[in-house]
Amino acid sequence: MKEAVERIVHENKLLAIIIRSNYSKEGIEFFTPNDFSQQLAYMNRPAGYKIQPHIHNKVHREVFYTQEVLFIKKGKVKIDFYDDQRNPIDTIIVQTGDVILLASGGHGFEMLEETEMIEVKQGPFAGDADKTRF
Secondary structure (H helix, E strand, O other), X not given: OOOOEEEEEEOOEEEEEEEOOOOXXXXXXXXXXXXXXXXXXXXXXXXXXXXXXXXXXXXXXXXXXXOEEEEEEEOEEEEEEEOOOOOEEEEEEEEOOOXXXXXXXXXXXXXXXXXXXXXXXXXXXXXXXXXXXX
């Protein structure tokens, strides 16, 4: 059986964090370090639990690389990982209910089944300056 949380690491560089659909834990757990531009956490709270109302303050941040989170609603996706020199590193499969944070390096996708996914990443979108295809 696959680990409920997997990390794809190459040469001490975190490329991705995968939270499998079978992951469960009480409370809250952050999977990303505080300096990541995209923060990823899991929360499991009982009925009646309250989070105090709050507002997020305007804080200036600098983002140098786009990190994205994919929520696989339905289907199966093969993800190929590449280092910064575009060399292939690893391949993994994510499927219905899995969540993956793509933190660094390159990546490509092949839909192995009809797939629905939700992508979340920082904005604003920088157009052609946002990515290099290879």
